[in-house]
Amino acid sequence: NPSDLNSWVYWVRGLDQQAGVLLEQGRIEDAVDGYRKLVALERDPRKPASLAPLLWNNWGQLTINESRAGQFDAARKSQLVAAAAATETGSIEKSGSARQALFDMFGDALQARLDLDQGNNQAAFDQAAQLATRMRALEFSQDETGGNIRDASAVRANFLRNTLATLTLAALRTGRYGEAEAAARERAALPPNPFSELDPQDEKSRAQVTLAHALVLQGRADEARAITEVEIPRYRAELKAGVGGLAFTKDYSYALYVDALARPVSDPRRNADLAEA
8 A cells, every 4th residue: 555654664674685686695786776766666656754763874885785796986975865865864853863963873883894895994993982982872862752762771772783894894905903903803792683584593693703813813823713713603604504695604714714814824724624615
């Protein structure tokens, strides 16, 4: 029913799931096209109202996947729309509130990620570090409800999680290994995403392997191996159980690479890890 907003909610969710499946299958162009068709719903003349409160995060997904695919001009255009959609969504929150401030940070977080993907590592580090500080400082009123956020603290944790992921990688690329370690530890300690149906261990493992990477680059190979020797058997067990897809393959390959870095050249597992990765 085009006049019923709930119908649009189900439509958005369905298209989002379809694009996610294509992405996990490694069909990158098809997935990006799927996200583009999703956000194009904003132009549908039958919509009962602005779809920004439904689509701001999907615009973010499109931005990130265009950027990962090297489509930087398209990603920049999508980032601008994502930021505007998030700001429009935040306008429903109480003016000047921490909840509104979260939405205002969304575009900057995407920009930091774009900079990282384009190799602008210093800019990504500076933006992510500044954003993380702002996010930590937010104080939410206990009696403030309504708007678009069911659990403001959980949303802040999710925003901070993504920002810390960007910050860690930018720190690794700019030689700030101690700061990368601190960001990875903070990321690993965040509460799981209550809005996701994915296994929270996946995100925790990503943070842990990134931490191991920061440790090995500081010459602390034993500490790094203590992490990878826990994570790699977990990935292998999942692989044996039939787990696959793009995200799993990327995570497992990265863990093997970091484990190889943490081993001396004479260790036969080093070359075996690299070959398997």
